[in-house]
Amino acid sequence: MRYLLVTLTKLGIALIALLGFYAIYLDSSLTQRFATERYEASAIVYARPLTLQPLAPLRPQQLIEELQQLRYRESAALHQSGTFQQQGSSIVIHRRPFDFADGPQMARKVxxxxxxxRIDQVVSLPEERLLSQFQLDPxxxxxxxxDNGEDRLLLGLERLPSLLIETLLLVEDRDFYHHAGVSLSSIGRAALANLAAMDTVQGGSTLTQQLVKNLYLSREQTLWRKANEALMALIIDFRFSKDEILETYFNEIYFGQDGGRAIHGVGLASRYYFGKQVEELTPAEIAMLVAIVKGPSYYNPHRYPERVQQRRDMILQLMFAQQLISQPAYLAALDERLVPPKPERQGRxxxxxxxxxxxxxxAELQLTGATEPQGLRVFTYFDPLAQQAVESSIAEQLPRFKQSDALQVAAVIADHQRASLVALVGDRNRQQVGFNRATGAMRQVGSLIKPVIYGLALAQPGSYHLGTIITDAPIELESVNGQRWQPENYDGEYVGSIMLYDALAQSRNIPAVRLGLEAGIENVVAKLRRAGVTSPIPAVPSLTLGSVELSPLQVSELYGVWAHYGRYRRYTTIAALTDHSGLRFxxxxxxxxxxxxxxLTAALVNYGLRGVVNEGTGKHLAQLFGRDALAGKSGTTNDxxxxxxxxxDHERLVTVWLGRDDNQPIGLTGASGALPVVANTFSQLGVVPLATTPPSPLQEQAFHPQTGVPIPMHCDEKRVFPxxxxxxxxxxNCEGMIEEKSWWQKLF
Structure with a gap:
């Protein structure tokens, strides 16, 4: 017995020493991990905030649709933020508070x-003050x-409603601020409460233990795992404040799945289930979120609403019993809907x-350190109205074409004033994830190249103007390898002499080839390079008819040169970045x-591109929106x-491509295929007309319609161009010639 006692004593001392060393190891490693690697936060990506301002093109139904996507509720009272009401031709909105990229904004009625x-006016309520603009939360x-597929929106403890904190502690850990990470009294009290309620209404583990299990341990029910959990909880409770632990818990807690992403943290759960910020949660919504904590799969409100409502109502009863809510609030919460119906696009x-x-x-911004793409708030230029418009236009127009089942499509909508992308479609199936044709499909551009060639000509005002006569007659060229190239017009006909303006508006091929060869193919290549084209450019005569391959995004940036006074700017999706505390960097x-x-050259080319819409291949747009409202260009490639x-228009630039992935003919020109999609898109979004006054020193000048020489403005037969x-x-005289005067005319 004595030998056994000594042996057991030695083993006990060794075990205590081993436990001590293990505790020291845990203390050092766990403290470091908890301080720096508690969780990986998502980068939350926001659309643009819809700006409401007088004269902006917007229909009431478009505003209502955006409010519904934002999960605003129609209400007669408008007491709570996140509500709206239609009153005749007006809509009253009670905006939610939101931390915009340029700072926080409080809830407000307008x-x-x-x-x-169009928007007629925006009036602040109740003071009835006119506003120049007003932004909705995005x-x-x-x-x-x-890499772990977890989503969360980090929140500081100060942003959480006190009712949410008190309810969670009431249900999960009443002694949180009084125990050292593990509480034997909590285990006993939870057992008695569960027995009295005949249900699991309280857990025995402390919040700290639950946090440790979620962060670092598996869910296997073994004695070693429970002992390890308790020891780690003690260490974390000793090393960190209660508020730090509680804040971490609220940001880490698991609330279920949304497709392939795991929803972590009460901030993201509030948005997912209710479409609102956590500050706006009602008592019923708080009770439901606390109910889910017990088991997100078992208490899934979308799959098991009766089960979740029963537990939610039980928690509401506890809240009322502990005087966290009043009796009227309790009774109103019992009648509240569990969760609002999912919007159409929820889950995708x-x-x-x-x-x-x-x-x-x-990735191209090369964020490092504290500003890497985890934990960011990314404010983009994405416009849901523009995206819906182009998607619905594609869905409506594609079935009207032959080979519609084989056709693919790409579309880009840009805000050329802000050098930004507001909508992208990379596949006819808008939810198809994979190859993005809007940015990755390299296709020949055909006649879209012609404005560059005409720009090179018009940049020589001593040699060319919009009234210059160009020859439209057959031409045959010999390449370096001896092959013959004989380009043709799309209609197979030749008109002889044609004005430069008409050649551009009608997209005649031969005049473009002649001008391109005279300007020099190497100069065409140089202009494309300066306009941001980095892909291979064939320096051959066929380049004048668009043998270069560009993506729809590159085409948009190329035409952004004309829309923005001759200057190239790269288009981006990102407007601003902040961290989760609102600090913009x-x-x-x-x-x-x-x-x-x-x-000035850009203005002359723009006039020609307005001519494409007014009377050329894009005249369908002028029929819909009026002359000079838009500028544009069609493009059709061989076969x-x-x-x-x-x-x-003055703000937006829309690019649409139709084709087949196997590069087989589709039998559509730019005007018969892509143009209807563009027209339908602008019909939904509205048009902000282009400015038509030529910049100084350009001014209107009359030209002879056959010879192209300048003539006086009073002549009857004339063409007028800037x-x-x-x-x-x-x-x-009206022939452009100087008349010889008699001595009598000269005298008087």
Whole structure:
């Protein structure tokens, strides 16, 4: 017995020493991990905040649809934020509080009036003060998660409602602020409470133990795991404050799955289940979230609503019994709906191809250290109205075409004023994740290249103007390898002499080839490079008819040169970046860009591109929106393999491509294929007309319709274009010639 006692004593001492060493190891490693690696936060990606301002094109139904996507509720009282009410031709909105990229904004009521498809006025309530603009809180576009697939929106403890904190502690750990991480009294009290309620209403583990289990341990029910959990809970409770532990718990707690992503943290759960910020949660919503904590799969409100409602009501009863809520609030909460119905797009990304471009743009910003893409709030330029418009236009137009089942599509909508991307479609199936044709499909652009060639000509005002006569006659060229190339017009006909303006508006091929060869193919290549094209460019004569391959995004940036006074700017999805506390550390500044063409040359080309819409291949747009409202260009490649159209107004630039992935002919020109999609998109979004006054020193000049020479403005037969001013001799007649005067005419 003595030997056995000594042996057991030695073993006990060894075990205590081993336990001590293990505790020291845990203390050092666990403290470091908990302090720096508690969780990996998602980068929350937001759409643009909808800006409401007088004269902006917007219909009441469009505003209501956006409010519904934001999970605003229609209400007659409008007492709570996140509600709206339609009053005749006006809509009253009680906006939620939100931390915008430029700072927080409080909840606020406004009345938005409409008139003929535009906002008439925005009035602040109740003081009835006119506002120049007002922003709604933005839609959550998606999340950029880490490798573990977990999503969370980090919140500080100060942002959490006290009722939420008190309810969680009431149900899960009443002695949280009084125990050392493990509580024997909590285990005993939980057993008695569960027995009295005939249900599991309280857990025996402390919040600290639950946090340790979620962060570091498996869920196997073994004695070793429970002992390890208790020891780790003691260490964390000793090393960190109660508030730090509680804040970590609220940001780590698991609330279920949304497809392939795991929802962690009460901030993201509040948005997922109720579409609101955690500060706006009602007692019933707080009770439901606390109910889910016990078992997110078992208490899934979308799959087992009766089960979840029973537990929620039980928690509400506890809240009332402990005087956390009043009797009227308790009775009202019992009648409250469990969760609002899921919006149409819940559970799937608004625009997976746009989100993919956001990730690419984030990577190119090369964020490091504290600003890496985990834990960010990413404010983008994404416009849900624009995305819906182009998606619905594609869905409506594609079935009307032959080979519609084999057709693919890509579309880009850009805000050329802010050098930003507002919508992307990379596949005819808007939810198809994979190859993004909007940014990755390299296709020949056909006639879309022609404005660059005409720009090179018009940059020489001494040699060319919009009225210059160009020859449209057959031409045959010999390449370096001896092959013959004989380009043709799309209609197979030749008109002989044609004005430069008409050649551009009608997209005649031969005049473009002649001008391109005269300007020099190497100069065409140089302009494309300056306009941001980094892909291979064939320096051959066929380049004048668009043999270069560009993506729809590159085409958009190329036409952004014309829309933005001749300057190239790269388009981005990201407007601003903040951390989860609201500190902004990146703001997109479009800048002046790189000059590709001088502003006066760009203005002349823009006039020609307005001509494409007014009377050329895009005249269907002029029929819909009026003359000079838009500028644009069609593009068709050999054998009708690609159908392109680009159009822009004062703000937006829309690019659409139709084709087949196997590059087989589709039998559609740019005007018959892509143009209807562009037209339908602008019909839904509205048009902000282009400015038509030519910049100084350009001014209107009359030209002879057959010879293209300048003539006086009083002539009946004339063509009028913007041009550099020319002082005509007083004796110039309507043929452009100087009349010889008799001595009698000269005398008087």
């Amino acid at each position: 009345r938005v009036g409409f008139n003929q498809g 839609l959550v576009l998606g999340q950029v998660t880490g 990304s608004w625009a997976p191809h746009y989100l993919a471009q956001v990730k690419k743009d984030l 990146y703001q997109h500044q479009p800048g002046a860009g790189v000059e590709v063409f001088d502003p 009708y393999r690609d159908s392109w159209f680009v159009a822009y 041009a550099f001013p020319q002082q005509l001799p007083e004796d110039t």
